[in-house]
Amino acid sequence: MIGRLQAPASVRHGEAFEVRVLMQHTMETGFRRDLNGKAIPMNIIDKVTCRFAGIEVFSAELGSGIAANPYLAFFVTADASGELVVEWSDDRGERGRSSAKIEVR
Amino acid sequence: MRLAAAACAALAATVLAADPPRSSPLMAGVEFQSTDVRALQADAFANPGLLWVERGAALWSAARGERAIACAACHGDPTRSMRGVSARYPAYAASLGQVVDLERRINACVTENQRGAPLAMESQEMLALSALVARQSRDMPIAVEIDARSAETYERGRQIYFRRQGQLNLACTQCHDASWGKTLLAERISQGHPADWPAYRLEWQSIGSLGRRLRACYFGVRAEMPAYGSSDMVALELYLARRASGLVSDAPGVRR
Amino acid sequence: MARDAEMRRRHFLSVAGAALTGAALDAWPQTFQPPQDIAPLIAKITGGATSVRSGVEIELPALAENGNSVPMRIKVASPMSDADHVKAIYILAERNPRPLLATFHLGSHSGRAEIATRVRLAGTQRVTVLAELSGGRFVHGVADVLVTSAACLDESTMGT
Numbered sequence: 001m002i003g004r005l006q007a008p009a010s011v012r013h014g015e016a017f018e019v020r021v022l023m024q025h026t027m028e029t030g031f032r033r034d035l036n037g038k039a040i041p042m043n044i045i046d047k048v049t050c051r052f053a054g055i056e057v058f059s060a061e062l063g064s065g066i067a068a069n070p071y072l073a074f075f076v077t078a079d080a081s082g083e084l085v086v087e088w089s090d091d092r093g094e095r096g097r098s099s100a101k102i103e104v105r
Numbered sequence: 106m107r108l109a110a111a112a113c114a115a116l117a118a119t120v121l122a123a124d125p126p127r128s129s130p131l132m133a134g135v136e137f138q139s140t141d142v143r144a145l146q147a148d149a150f151a152n153p154g155l156l157w158v159e160r161g162a163a164l165w166s167a168a169r170g171e172r173a174i175a176c177a178a179c180h181g182d183p184t185r186s187m188r189g190v191s192a193r194y195p196a197y198a199a200s201l202g203q204v205v206d207l208e209r210r211i212n213a214c215v216t217e218n219q220r221g222a223p224l225a226m227e228s229q230e231m232l233a234l235s236a237l238v239a240r241q242s243r244d245m246p247i248a249v250e251i252d253a254r255s256a257e258t259y260e261r262g263r264q265i266y267f268r269r270q271g272q273l274n275l276a277c278t279q280c281h282d283a284s285w286g287k288t289l290l291a292e293r294i295s296q297g298h299p300a301d302w303p304a305y306r307l308e309w310q311s312i313g314s315l316g317r318r319l320r321a322c323y324f325g326v327r328a329e330m331p332a333y334g335s336s337d338m339v340a341l342e343l344y345l346a347r348r349a350s351g352l353v354s355d356a357p358g359v360r361r
Numbered sequence: 362m363a364r365d366a367e368m369r370r371r372h373f374l375s376v377a378g379a380a381l382t383g384a385a386l387d388a389w390p391q392t393f394q395p396p397q398d399i400a401p402l403i404a405k406i407t408g409g410a411t412s413v414r415s416g417v418e419i420e421l422p423a424l425a426e427n428g429n430s431v432p433m434r435i436k437v438a439s440p441m442s443d444a445d446h447v448k449a450i451y452i453l454a455e456r457n458p459r460p461l462l463a464t465f466h467l468g469s470h471s472g473r474a475e476i477a478t479r480v481r482l483a484g485t486q487r488v489t490v491l492a493e494l495s496g497g498r499f500v501h502g503v504a505d506v507l508v509t510s511a512a513c514l515d516e517s518t519m520g521t
Contacts, residue, residue, distance in 0.1 A: 002160055006150045016441075016472025024156040026310065029481075031458060031513050057470040065454060065462035065512075067430040067479035068310035069153040074465070077472035139426045291509045292426075307427035308510065361426040361510075 001025060001045075001096030007076075007084050010103040016075040019050065019058075021086050023071075023096055029064040045070055045090045052102070053082030078104050125263065125348040128285060128296040135358055137286070137295040142307070146359040154236060154305040154357025157229075157312045161237025164230060170221025176234075179218065187241040192354050195343040197254040204258040206342055207235050208314060209334050226333035232312050236303050239356035246353055247300050249346040258336070262344030265337060271328030277341075292361065298349040299342065301358025312357055315342060396455040396486050406451055406461075406491060407499045417490050417502030428482040428512035437474035437492045437500070441467075447474035449493040456486035458513055481512035 003023040011017045023045055030042025042064060050058040057076045076084070085099040135146050145152055165176045165183055180186040194207045201213055211234050212223045224231040251259045269276045280289070281297030288294075302315035309317075316338055320330040331337040403412065420434035439447045446469045452462040465476050474492065482488070485508045491501045 002156055002163075004150065004156070004159065014472075020150055022151055022153065022156065024160070029458075029513055052470070055470070057468065059466045061464045063459050063462050065452075065457050065459055065481050067481050069156060069305075071151055071153075071477070071479050073434075073475075073477035074467070075471050075473035075475055077470055139422070139424075141422055141432050142426060145432070307430045310429050 001088070001090070001094055003086075003088065003096045003098050005084075005086055005098035005100055007100045007102060009101070010105055011078060013079060013104050014077050016077050017102075018073055019076055019084065019086070020073045021048070021050075021071070021088075021098070022069065023048075023088055024069055025090060027062075027064060027066060027068045027070060031064075043090060043092060045088050045096075048072060048086065048088040050074070050076065050084065050086045052076055052078055052084050053080065078102055080104050124350075125266075125344065126282065127348070128282065131298075131349070131352055132285075132296055133352060133355065134295040134298055134301055134360065135355065137293040138359070138361060142359050142361055146301070146355065152305065152357065152359060154303070154312050154359065157233045157236040157303075158240045158357065160229070160233035161235075161240075164233055165237060169215065170219030172218070172220045174219055176214070176219075183237060183241055187238045189242055189245050191235075191239040191356070192242040192245045192247050193249055195255075195258075195339050195346060196250065197252075203336075204255045204339055204343055206316070206334065206339050207238060208316070209339075211235060211238070227314060227317060232303060232314065235314065236312060236357050239303055239354070242354045243356065244353055246351045247298075247346055247349045249343060249350070251343075251347060255343065258340045259343050259347060261337070262340035262342070265341045266344050266348075271323065271326035273326040275326045277322070297345065298352050299345045300349055300352045300354045301356050301360075303356060304358035304360050306360045308361065318360075394456055394458070394483070397460065399453050399455045399460055399489065402453065402460055403489070403491060403501075407493075410497070410499055412491060412499035412501045414501055414503070416500050417492055419488065419490050419502050419504040421488060421504045421506050423505075424507045424509070425482060427510045428484065428508040429510070430479045431482050431506065431508070432477070432479050433488075434477040435475065435490050435502075439474045439492075439494070441469055441471055441474055443469045444495070446471070446495045447492050448495050450474070450476055451491040451493075452478075452480065453489040453491065454480065454482055454486060455489070457481070457483045482506060482508045483513040484508050484511040 001024060003021060006020040008017050025045045028040055028043040032040045034040055044064050046062055048060045049056060058074050062070060081104045082102060083099055084102050087097045089095045135143055168175050191207050195204050198205045198210055198213060208226060208231055215221045216223050266277045277297060280294050285294050285296045299315050303312050305312045316333045319341060323330040416438040418436040425431040435450060437447050447467050450465040453460050454462055462480050467474055488504050488506060489501055491499060493499055
């Protein structure tokens with residue numbers, strides 16, 4: 001699954017920085033019907049996890065009430081330089097991943 | 106033959122002499138959107154249309170068709186080779202002998218040069234590639250050519266623009282020239298310029314082509330919607346582009 | 362760690378699904394729904410504990426142009442220390458067919474109890490944000506939004 005991640009390349013020790021994620025997904029609610037009246041099955045990203053240097057620092061469970069092409073912004077603090085990894089999965093087992101190296105000054 | 110050429114040139118001269126009436130001041134469609142939508146279009150990270158631009162960049166480098174070559178093989182880095190291209194569309198394509206929009210031009214490359222199956226209109230792949238190409242005209246003025254080869258198409262587009270149609274019996278000009286800025290069902294009517302397309306429309310929860318937006322306009326006046334890439338659609342798009350001459354492009358846009 | 366995540370997921374699903382089931386869900390988009398009483402849903406999340414309306418700031422447009430995508434920013438006042446931090450944030454929309462829109466899990470590593478996302482709103486309604494604090498307390502905030510084009514319901518232009 002395509003997605004983008006934005007995080008500062010360099011941050012100050014212990015200072016909260018914003019991480020932004022944008023994931024491409026229709027987030028099909030299961031309520032829509034096609035032009036023949038048949039219900040379009042539900043299909044959503046339901047889980048997002050963020051790890052920094054292997055430790056989980058943020059996670060979310062999303063429902064069909066999150067807009068298509070989900071956007072999330074949250075904050076993280078770091079003590080030492082490391083890799084920030086965001087992973088997400090949908091209710092059909094499709095997965096996505098994006099990462100960024102964060103340098104701690 | 107010479108008579109036909111002379112007639113074409115005469116028509117071109119008349120048409121060029123009668124450039125489209127211009128909205129004053131010329132305002133981009135995004136200026137008629139809410140603060141949140143405008144902020145989203147300007148957001149270089151969170152603009153959802155950029156997901157398709159990224160997908161387009163991946164497709165650009167992927168081998169395709171019988172000849173198994175990527176767009177990149179001939180066109181290299183799209184940020185250089187495609188700069189300013191979409192700002193000139195719709196345009197006359199010599200290999201097709203007619204005026205085409207960007208999507209049909211992309212498909213001409215896919216079928217003739219890559220020898221691949223044509224991409225379906227409004228398919229994810231077509232939207233991704235056209236979003237990528239349109240993005241490369243960002244901050245550049247719309248600048249379509251009307252010459253002897255495109256004069257007839259332009260004139261047809263002009264007639265469509267000024268013709269009343271649909272059950273509501275409305276012509277494009279009545280909303281987008283006479284009533285822009287006014288409120289219609291809680292929305293502000295824009296001047297109807299094509300500069301930010303393809304655009305991510307919140308209503309569609311997806312990016313869509315200018316053609317899709319125009320079809321929605323036809324639906325709005327309860328007129329029969331022209332087919333994607335049809336000659337009527339291209340003619341109208343050409344007229345709209347000419348009418349928007351000089352307006353700076355900012356694709357992919359975001360709309361309500 | 363994985364077990365915690367799985368337990369959280371199950372809890373989320375059981376709470377999210379609690380609002381409506383089966384036939385009611387099927388018929389949902391056909392009629393315009395009035396706001397539901399989400400007090401039972403909140404009670405399920407808090408385990409019966411009362412929540413105090415304090416310290417939760419919600420940034421939502423007063424008028425959402427399209428309910429399909431409404432930008433939202435949430436700020437919960439908290440030192441975000443090991444001893445005192447926000448553990449989870451829940452977004453509830455009283456008029457949506459599935460009122461629990463999302464759950465966010467934070468911790469002392471977060472630095473700030475601040476989230477932004479884009480939600481779907483099925484009509485004009487009150488949005489409630491519930492925050493679970495590390496000591497077991499709950500706080501919440503509310504915001505009213507006017508929605509002109511409702512998500513989940515206004516599909517009349519699907520063919521365009």
